[in-house]
Amino acid sequence: MRADSSLFVRAGRKAGRAAGRRTARARRRGLAAAALLAAVVTAAQGQTARDYISIVGSSTVYPFATVVAERFGRATRFKTPKIEATGSGGGIKLFCNGIGVRHPDIVNSSRRIKPSEIENCRRHGVDDIVEIVIGYDGIVLATSRKAPPMSLTLPQVYLALAKRVPDPSGAGRLVPNPYRTWADIDPSLPAARIEVLGPPPTSGTRDAFLELAMEGGCDAFEPIRALDPGERLAACHTIREDGGYIEAGENDNLIVQKLDANPSAVGIFGYSFMDQNGDRVRPIAIDGIEPTFDSIADGRYPIARPLYFYVKKAHVGVIPGIEGYLREFISESAAGDFGYLSELGLVPLRDRERLRMLERVETLEPLTLSALAP
Amino acid sequence: MSEPGPVKPNEPPRTRDRVAEGLRRRYMKERAFRLLGLAALLFGLGFLAIFFVTLVSNGASALLQTRILLDVELDPEVIDPEGRRDAVALETANYQQLIRDALNRLFPDVTERSERRALYRLLSPAADLEVRELVLANPALIGETRSLWLLADDDVDMLIKGNIDRDVPESERRLSDAQIGWIDALLDEGRIERKLNRYFFTSGDSRDPELAGIFGATVGSFFMLLVTLVLSFPLGVATAVYLEEFAPRNRWTDLIEVNINNLAAVPSIVFGLLGLALFINAFGLPRSAPLVGGLVLTLMTLPVIIIASRAALKAVPPSIREAALGIGASKMQTVLHHVLPLALPGMLTGTIIGMARALGESAPLLMIGMVAFIVDIPESPLDPATALPVQIFLWADSPERAFVERTSAAILVLLAFLVVMNGIAILLRKRFERRY
Incomplete structure (x- = not known):
């Protein structure tokens, strides 16, 4: 690092000399610029301690983590943690980049960390990671309140959104999705054009939707079960690109507003947005079950997933306040049944699970690769 | 003007008759052309009006x-x-x-x-x-x-x-x-x-809409622009003066000129990536700091300032330089005493417009971690901070209904800053510009 900055000064001097052939003024200016840059670089390196918690990760967990961070900052003498919404994948990459104040302490994730990511972490010296489950999030399919209520099954969702589906004539092969209206799939559904507004591929919500809804739906079809695993995954996870599925950006609010303007469309977004906008949009029951706190918490609603965050054990005790932040997140008043996170739409853990997480916060028991094995 | 007489069938039509015949059509065409221009203007103004009316009607209640x-x-x-x-x-x-x-x-x-x-x-x-x-x-x-x-x-x-x-x-x-x-x-x-709503103007971000304010983001933007101004104005002006007044005209300076013009058109997200690789990964500067944001915006604003400053220097007539050299001033005295003062208003205008663009920029900040939830008001350019456009982006993405009006209000505040900055640029031009 020191070598870096002295190199810089040397380069600056060289530049200064070149200019100096013209005027002395220019040389002084060149030197001043080099000195300034060198000063900036050394000043930043001199800042070895960080007195706030640095958090990155999922934009789904962001609304919950920020509230906890704010309360934590207000209630304690510690600074309010800094939270960046980078997406789960991007966040884990930053998190695994190393140990030290330059790297984040905690990563929020809307999916479980992958074994390959843990290996990447280890390569960079991040050995002990503590996994905390904070609650559940349901992925909601919804229409405008102006449209008549709708109910779908997972196979119907798959048929409406996949790029290739089993031949409707029963020939047992996959054909490009022939369904244009919901009534084409099942005559009992409305005769409206299939128009689904959903998250883009960078989103953790999209990953979870593919895994839980699309994969859950496509297994109902014999021709797909007959495929080998790689092809099966491709058939289940490929969304149609002919205009039936519209990528509406990461902004769930925008999807809600678009549904309001276009009553025939269906939107896909997180349960917390459903909870806040119940007067504008109406959830679609999946397999006959409406998304509610209870149906998501007890696992009856099929498109629900746990939300996580991961903590670098090596940073606990070094960066001030991490222990307190963890305790606040899992406390009864935050993640409990009637905690403030549930008011924001996070579906709380069952008490037994929460107590287990609380214990993990105290013991900081690290995650092992074998725990990730399916 | 005399009435054209009845045209005799056998006589060939005279030029002025033909002109008189087509005159009405020519006037009509001209009117239509002017109306088309006016319609285009009204079209643009109409959208601007819709934009402002929506923003004000949404945001005023905040x-x-x-x-x-x-x-x-x-x-x-x-x-x-x-x-x-x-x-x-x-x-x-x-x-x-x-x-x-x-x-x-x-x-x-x-x-x-x-x-x-x-x-x-x-x-x-x-x-x-x-x-x-x-x-x-x-x-x-x-x-x-x-x-x-x-x-x-x-x-x-x-x-x-x-x-x-x-x-x-x-x-x-x-x-x-x-x-x-x-x-x-x-x-x-x-x-x-x-x-x-005093919190809106005095506090940082918050997840309780009633407590959320833009002051934190404003301070972040201020630190960032300060770093940008301190670095990019002297560097930009020095580059422009060297290229315009001292550099020889050859293939190298042509190449440099093409590159500067090219840099001015590079999408800002690219500068963000550069900032991430250089300032954060290589130099080890802290993420989310206005210092890094300012450095990235400096890279982005520099070409704009150089181009504007060179144009301002070009606009100073050669007679001024020749007169100064003629009475015995050195090259440096000519530039510092005569050319630079005359070109300065133009340079300042370019700088302010470049800074206004930097103020509205959010894409490069995404890469260097300034899109973040930050409650505490930053106290120095090394504290984590966010910027006004980023705050707007974050609020627009929040589920609570009350953030809708705050988003619009924050946009109005950002627009007010931009209008003030551009207003100063126009004022400077009006007051100090000289025509030769």
Whole structure:
């Protein structure tokens, strides 16, 4: 690092000399610029301690983590943690980049960390990671309140959104999705054009939707079960690109507003947005079950997933306040049944699970690769 | 003008007759052309008007915040049961309890636990902060009963502002029928009023919309622009002066010129990636710091300033340089004493316009971690901070309904800054520009 900055000064001097052939003024200016840059670089390196918690990760967990961070900052003498919404994948990459104040302490994730990511972490010296489950999030399919209520099954969702589906004539092969209206799939559904507004591929919500809804739906079809695993995954996870599925950006609010303007469309977004906008949009029951706190918490609603965050054990005790932040997140008043996170739409853990997480916060028991094995 | 006579059938038509014939059509074409231009202008202005009307109609209500008048008894038993009156006791006292007691006195018939919880939710979870502030500022008030206008919850605020529909079924509303009943009772007593929303202008980000403000983002933007200005103005002007006044005209300077023009057109996200790789990964500067943001924006603004400064230098007529050289000034004296002062207004205009662009930039900040939730107001360019356009982006993405109006209000504030900066640029040009 020191070598870096002295190199810089040397380069600056060289530049200064070149200019100096013209005027002395220019040389002084060149030197001043080099000195300034060198000063900036050394000043930043001199800042070895960080007195706030640095958090990155999922934009789904962001609304919950920020509230906890704010309360934590207000209630304690510690600074309010800094939270960046980078997406789960991007966040884990930053998190695994190393140990030290330059790297984040905690990563929020809307999916479980992958074994390959843990290996990447280890390569960079991040050995002990503590996994905390904070609650559940349901992925909601919804229409405008102006449209008549709708109910779908997972196979119907798959048929409406996949790029290739089993031949409707029963020939047992996959054909490009022939369904244009919901009534084409099942005559009992409305005769409206299939128009689904959903998250883009960078989103953790999209990953979870593919895994839980699309994969859950496509297994109902014999021709797909007959495929080998790689092809099966491709058939289940490929969304149609002919205009039936519209990528509406990461902004769930925008999807809600678009549904309001276009009553025939269906939107896909997180349960917390459903909870806040119940007067504008109406959830679609999946397999006959409406998304509610209870149906998501007890696992009856099929498109629900746990939300996580991961903590670098090596940073606990070094960066001030991490222990307190963890305790606040899992406390009864935050993640409990009637905690403030549930008011924001996070579906709380069952008490037994929460107590287990609380214990993990105290013991900081690290995650092992074998725990990730399916 | 004489009337053209009747045209004789055999005589060939004279030129002026042919012109007179086509004249009407030519005038019509000209009018149509002018109308087309006017229509294009009106079209653009129309959209601008729609944009402003939507923003103002959405955002104006964010300037006011609903408050509820409560008679809070600053009960010494609750605040400081041990009677020590020291700072720790006063800071950590349960001020929420005082507010709850005040609400209970107003609605004595609400006794059931869940109903009481619903009643307490009418007030912001941060309402107690204001009571705390009051007591900390003046501990002598303990024991008195004060009438305080306390911060209402964002849902109450939205109802009062008409953004929550009372007519939809109770289960689909954020407020229950009972809560709306209490609000109406408070309204009848004149205990609900809209007051100036001071938090919007004095605080940082918050997940409680009633506490969220743009001050933190404004300070972040200020530090960033400061770094950008300090670095890019001298560097840009020096480059322009060298290239325009000293550099020889050859293939190298041509190449440099092409590259500078190219850099001015590079999408800003690319500068963000460069900043991430260079300043954060290679130099080890902290993420989310306005210093790094300023450095990245410097890279982005430099070409703009260089181009504007070179244009300003080019506009100084050669006669001025020749006259100075003619009476014996050195090359450097010519530039510093004569050319630079004449070109400076143009350079400043270019700089201000470049800075205005930098102020509205959010894409490169995404890469260097300034898209973040930051509550504390940054105190130096090394503290984590966010910027105005990023704050707008973050609020636009928040689920709470009350952030809609705050997003619009924040856009208005950003626009106001931009208008002021561009106004200064125009003023500078008007006052100091010289024509030769």
